[in-house]
Amino acid sequence: MPARLRLLQYPRRLRVRLIFVYIVLFSVFLSLIGVVFREVLRNTLDQTMRAVLEEEWGAAKGYIQIRKGRLTWFYDKLDPDEALFVARLQHVYLLTNDQGRPLGVSPIYQSFGIDSADRIKRAIRSNQATWSVRWSEDGLPYLVRSGVLIDDGNRNFFLAIGRPTGQNQRTLDDFTRQYFLAMPAFLLVSLLLGWVLTGRALKPVNDLAQTAQRISGSSLDVRIPLRGAHDELDRLSEAFNRMMERLESSFAQIRQFSTDVSHELRTPLTAIRGQLEVALFTAETPEQYRDAMLNAMQDVERLSAIVKSLLLLSQAESGRLLLQKARQDICPSIRDLVDQFQIPADEQRVSLTAGLPPECTVEVDRVQFERLVANLLSNAVKYTPAGGKVSVRLADRGETVLLEVSDTGQGIPEASLPFIFERFYRVQPNDPAPEKGLGLGLSFVAWIVKAHSGSIDVKSKVGEGTAILVTLPKGAAPGERAGQAESGVPAV
Ligand code: ADP
Numbered sequence: 277m278p279a280r281l282r283l284l285q286y287p288r289r290l291r292v293r294l295i296f297v298y299i300v301l302f303s304v305f306l307s308l309i310g311v312v313f314r315e316v317l318r319n320t321l322d323q324t325m326r327a328v329l330e331e332e333w334g335a336a337k338g339y340i341q342i343r344k345g346r347l348t349w350f351y352d353k354l355d356p357d358e359a360l361f362v363a364r365l366q367h368v369y370l371l372t373n374d375q376g377r378p379l380g381v382s383p384i385y386q387s388f389g390i391d392s393a394d395r396i397k398r399a400i401r402s403n404q405a406t407w408s409v410r411w412s413e414d415g416l417p418y419l420v421r422s423g424v425l426i427d428d429g430n431r432n433f434f435l436a437i438g439r440p441t442g443q444n445q446r447t448l449d450d451f452t453r454q455y456f457l458a459m460p461a462f463l464l465v466s467l468l469l470g471w472v473l474t475g476r477a478l479k480p481v482n483d484l485a486q487t488a489q490r491i492s493g494s495s496l497d498v499r500i501p502l503r504g505a506h507d508e509l510d511r512l513s514e515a516f517n518r519m520m521e522r523l524e525s526s527f528a529q530i531r532q533f534s535t536d537v538s539h540e541l542r543t544p545l546t547a548i549r550g551q552l553e554v555a556l557f558t559a560e561t562p563e564q565y566r567d568a569m570l571n572a573m574q575d576v577e578r579l580s581a582i583v584k585s586l587l588l589l590s591q592a593e594s595g596r597l598l599l600q601k602a603r604q605d606i607c608p609s610i611r612d613l614v615d616q617f618q619i620p621a622d623e624q625r626v627s628l629t630a631g632l633p634p635e636c637t638v639e640v641d642r643v644q645f646e647r648l649v650a651n652l653l654s655n656a657v658k659y660t661p662a663g664g665k666v667s668v669r670l671a672d673r674g675e676t677v678l679l680e681v682s683d684t685g686q687g688i689p690e691a692s693l694p695f696i697f698e699r700f701y702r703v704q705p706n707d708p709a710p711e712k713g714l715g716l717g718l719s720f721v722a723w724i725v726k727a728h729s730g731s732i733d734v735k736s737k738v739g740e741g742t743a744i745l746v747t748l749p750k751g752a753a754p755g756e757r758a759g760q761a762e763s764g765v766p767a768v
Pocket of ligand 1: 655656659683685686687688696697701702703704714715716717718719742
């Protein structure tokens with residue numbers, strides 16, 4: 277599936293998944309509610325029926341007379357209420373003597389099967405009301421209440437009366453049917469509602485996807501407007517916008533870098549071309565050829581220095597230049613470098629001095645550390661006019677060491693200070709003496725300091741001088757990467 281299509285489908289699929297989960301949970305919830313309500317209804321109907329039956333059983337005593345082992349229903353036949361009530365009692369009943377011999381029984385009760393004499397005797401002995409569900413011949417359920425009836429002559433009888441529970445069952449079935457038939461309608465309504473709500477909730481995500489789709493190398497200024505809800509989606513948009521800002525600035529840096537590189541390479545290339553043209557078209561004597569070749573050679577060297585520095589820097593920044601850190605005394609390295617830089621310093625009539633402790637053990641990658649010092653010394657000597665002073669100082673600060681390279685040179689304008697660690701940045705880019713530098717040295721220094729978990733600070737005043745202060749921790753954290761080291765100390 278093409279990426280574009282996938283991106284467009286994502287919110288829709290998420291929406292479907294959300295709705296699906298929501299509907300499943302809602303159906304389970306509704307079913308549970310239905311079951312609970314059905315149970316409550318069943319219980320209420322059952323309790324009501326028991327209460328009615330209990331009342332009827334109590335009232336039945338008043339309408340029953342037993343004379344000489346014969347049952348007579350005693351009531352006012354002219355009272356329609358009483359007649360109806362007794363008729364209802366006579367519908368489902370059984371009356372026996374204490375030996376279980378039936379004195380009266382309704383046909384429906386007979387169809388249940390008359391209770392055994394043993395059971396009746398036991399019931400009379402226990403003198404407890406009992407409840408049971410009995411089934412008639414035609415398969416209808418009845419709730420039966422039985423108990424002991426004591427007449428005026430203090431004789432015990434067994435009386436059971438019943439009521440059909442079919443109506444209760446029908447009510448329950450009606451409820452169940454109607455509830456579960458209405459459920460799909462509930463679900464449909466909630467599905468529509470859920471669809472609309474999730475659509476609204478996912479709209480910002482959709483907008484985000486669409487905005488992301490519009491982004492290309494030339495439209496990195498796209499931002500998602502925040503809704504001001506301060507919710508997760510606003511945070512997502514914020515994070516996206518911040519990411520875009522970083523991307524935009526990285527792209528701008530890359531663009532600037534390509535422009536700078538082309539510019540840097542063009543200058544020596546133009547010079548080489550010029551030298552070769554001189555050699556080809558105007559040089560006549562071997563000396564003139566030699567001069568042109570020599571000049572071209574210098575520019576080729578400058579070109580290869582730029583390429584080498586760029587390669588090193590890109591290796592460093594992409595993490596491919598691995599450090600080989602070891603605890604070592606860094607004073608000899610600094611002393612050697614100061615000795616090496618005496619020659620260019622003397623040539624420029626700049627005094628170069630060092631103030632070092634006898635020994636100072638720090639965990640560093642020797643090659644990179646020397647490259648750092650060489651770059652700082654090279655800059656200090658380069659940018660200090662004749663008669664000036666350059667000094668190197670190393671101070672033990674307990675957990676850290678402070679390396680300070682200061683000069684009494686031209687200084688750096690305050691406005692340039694924030695940029696001097698950027699690649700190709702030079703305070704005077706149109707310096708008539710471009711051989712002075714490539715604008716890469718301090719970027720490399722900054723990387724080396726960072727790779728040693730240190731910090732770097734610059735103090736400078738135009739016309740007075742510059743001091744670069746590097747603080748390095750003495751011991752590197754365990755587990756630092758170790759690996760390749762380069763030899764030599766080219767000042768890049
Ligand atoms: P470069 O190769 O041009 O010296 P760097 O990255 O080492 O490049 O330095 C960047 C810029 O910072 C230099 O071009 C220079 O203008 C300024 N700079 C660095 N060190 C000094 C210093 N000690 N005195 C004055 N300016 C300095």
